[in-house]
Amino acid sequence: MSLFDWFANRRKSSAISPERQEREIADGLWVKCKQCDALTYAKDLQTNLNVCLECEHHMAVSSTERIHQLIDPNSWTPINAEIHPLDPLKFRDRKSYSDRIRDYQEKTGQLDAVQTGIGLLEGEPMALGVMDFQFMGGSMGSVVGEKLTRLIEHGTQEHYPVVIICASGGARMQEGMLSLMQMAKISGALERHRDAGLLYIPVLTHPTTGGVTASFAMLGDVILAEPKATIGFAGRRVIEQTLREKLPDDFQTSEYLLAHGFIDAIVPRTQLKKTLKQLIQLHRPPLNAFPPLNQPQSRSRQLTHSDPYLTHALGKRDGDQPQG
């Protein structure tokens, strides 16, 4: 038997049965890629940031996972984590909005569809907002709007770059007009952040649509997107019916938007941290650009300035245990 045959035989005999495969997928040991059907060991997939090792399909990640991927261990300090949604319109479709909120809160462990906080990205302090598509399709209601606005305002006050990882089906219809108002509110806060000469980078992930695209997703100084993400305002069918025209196949993808000048770069998830760090460092204002914060003399002293959230982050980082 040739060495090649021996390997071929060995692969055949070690192949797992379909039943065992199904069971192990159900147990969460293996994950099947929806794009190419490749089976990947869940831990390997996690190490590769939920990007398929075979076809580079970018699978969904929760907001908590995303924070782990981007922020230095133990340096994340959530802000306004206690803000929770109300049901001011007593909205009801097949189910009441209050019940829907409660179900999603139980399912995701989050109070609403965004996490915001201050953290260090390889030592660079930043204000980070991460939307969570798993919470009611990442829809933007009053809580998403208020948390992002306060995050940006805090970033402006403390001179931080702001990064928002977008993933949204659009405005949350259960809050009607109140959710539409969030677009203007966040945009206003971003305008003041920009007037202060600070950097804002939205990262558009699959899918970024509706009111989010129509406001803060497209207001970045540098707009990044993950490969093959769906990014658009109205849905494809609606546009086709309105225009009475067939749209190109790649319409509303990152690649199409890059070719048409809507976004600045497509960054694979495995390169995102490095790219953000480079952009933040390139745009870092000189130390004397702002009124003194405890008279910073050096970068390291500047990091100990007055922001309690950052002091907390630095304290946690310095006192942390090495993580596995």
Ligand SMILES: [Zn+2]
């Ligand atoms: Zn794949």
